[in-house]
Amino acid sequence: MLIQKKSDIVPSEITPKEVFDNRREFIQKAGFGLLAGAAVLSPALQAATLSSGTTEGAGRLVGRANTPPPLTIRSHQKISGYNKTAYGAGEKLTPYDNITTYNNYYEFGTDKSEPAIQSKLFKPTPWTIAVEGEVKKNKTINIEDLYKLAPLEERIYRMRCVEGWSMVIPWIGFPLAQLIKWAEPNGNAKYVEFISKADRQEMPGTNIPILDWPYNEGLRMDEAMNPLTIMAVGLYGEQLPNQNGAPIRLVVPWKYGFKGAKAIVKIRFTDKMPQTSWMKAGPNEYGFYANVNPQVEHPRWTQSSEKRIGAGLFAGRIKTQMFNGYTEQVGQMYAGMDLRKYF
């Protein structure tokens, strides 16, 4: 029941992480003159914003010892008080370094190594999510309240990218259903649309019209309410790094990774199927459902097998499972549907 897999990440493995990051940074600074400027500047800038933004919080921290520290979102900030779950028992976790340096996050650049560098100026706090559309009334919720909306859980999920690679990630989050319950959609709500942040200063990639910014994704209402669907705020016991979608992102483990919208600022309930960024970018390649399906081929990538990230140069491929191995939990939602048509 309890996930003893934690033994995979022995403390000695965690410690060199910073060392690794530093080395990465150094290499990348050496490589890109301009980026180096930003990378050097960012800690100073971050420090400045944090100190100016949380004077009140700092006072509280000094004043009363037993109140929890104010929520400041920075990298390597531990999340306290989350429950372990049985999800992903027996899976070998993808190393933290791989999860945080190999990212598809076009708002910070189209190369997978770019988000880790380019997201340093991104400010995940303060943060609010606006709820609108087919709801009783429009509302907003800030990140501090989102943390308190439901008990946080660790969910170890497989993530399968449409490009034919996969990871196993120990997310921390809460069921999206809890947020939907709070949002109070009305009877017309058939779909949920997720809109990501697109700030031209903080997210340099959004200056280039590669996708129709802001990034948006969507789920059918039953998919959104499925217990597997979570809003993630952390991974590996820490708050989400910027390059992984800080401060809050969607995780839908039986769908291809691009369905997991990052840095969500708006949730809209609709009666019509939303047109997502990738559907607009390539209608014959990326469908609304985007369920992991080894039987439905993609024009570019093999979908019947995948490369597990972190497995090494000689590990080869593993077979891709229907619904990424979550058929038992989600299969019934698609009973009778032609999954070749609704890919």
Add this chain to the structure above:
Amino acid sequence: MLRFLTATPNKEQIFKIKVFIFALCLVPLSRLIWLGFHDDLSANPIEFVERSTGFWALFILLATLALTPIRLVTGRVWQIQLRRMLGLFMFFYACLHIITYVWLDFGFVWADITKDIAKHPRILVGFAAFVLTIPLAATSTNGMVRRLRDHWKQLHRLVYAIAILAVVHFWWLVKKDIREPLLYAIILAVLLGIRIYYKKSKQLKPGLNRNVS
């Protein structure tokens, strides 16, 4: 200083240039081996090696195709002597690219490989480009040049098809950000364009002369 750019190197100097370029062409492979031993081939090492070997095959191919335009534009010819070596290095990196794909990526599972080639146009054009390089590499010796005579030149025109297929192969790989493949497409278009321009102007001249007389 500028004499260095305009002077024609003698035999000994050409030998030195060849040794230098030979060593230079081995740098990408040495880098991969170095990174491999230091466990630094990114989170997705198979893809890293595939991309890297593919990139260098394309880069060296474009370098090979630049030698003739240099002759056409500047009139200098000595650099043509580098063509065979560069062409063979292109083939060398293309082979590494294919080996990575067949072995590291697909573990010699031929059923999956055939399916991958058949189902994905991007793989198909890349595979076609590779197959076309084989006869060129096989006929690169002096003996084959002599034996094939005029056919040799015709056969080696395949390199233009190979280059176009290689750029298309790269173009279809990227999801949305086409800037990098676009750059190579433009370079290739310029290199081929110069050839066509000079060929056209050469054809036009005798015609004009005839009209005059």
